[in-house]
Amino acid sequence: xxxxxxxxxxxxxxxxxxxxxxxxxxxxxxxxxxxxxxxxxxxxxxxxxxxxxxxxxxxxxxxxxxxxxxxxxxxxxxxxxxxxxxxxxxxxxxxxxxxxxxxxxxxxxxxxxxxxxxxxxxxxxxxxxxxxxxxxxxxxxxxxxxxxxxxxxx
Numbered sequence: 001x002x003x004x005x006x007x008x009x010x011x012x013x014x015x016x017x018x019x020x021x022x023x024x025x026x027x028x029x030x031x032x033x034x035x036x037x038x039x040x041x042x043x044x045x046x047x048x049x050x051x052x053x054x055x056x057x058x059x060x061x062x063x064x065x066x067x068x069x070x071x072x073x074x075x076x077x078x079x080x081x082x083x084x085x086x087x088x089x090x091x092x093x094x095x096x097x098x099x100x101x102x103x104x105x106x107x108x109x110x111x112x113x114x115x116x117x118x119x120x121x122x123x124x125x126x127x128x129x130x131x132x133x134x135x136x137x138x139x140x141x142x143x144x145x146x147x148x149x150x151x152x153x154x
Contacts, residue, residue, distance in 0.1 A: 028140045033057045045074040047081050047117045066150040070141045081109050081117050085130050093146045098129040106130050
């Protein structure tokens, strides 16, 4: 799990020194939960994956309480990110559905001539409702966040 250009075809993965995220020990529906490492290449979502077609559940950790909150889902094909689901929650931890360009939403990623993956920030033309096929997973994430798991990466 690393930034653009970090997947090494020779070894079939992202070298440990290039990994931008740590993996939590628990899973949701078989999907890995990742938290961002403290490094110079910080990115919310890894651009490359070790597996060919995973979905990574990317979380943030509150600096004070150490509570884990899953905020994004990265969707990958051929070891590269193709889409991101951004999750938004209300004060009670309930998922806010997409409505009129606001709430939980999906973005698609493109590739430049060098093979780097990216998307233009705040592009209203690249903001979509989350497909229905992810509803079960979204409910599981909502429950996980409400359970208030903690993680201390020290």
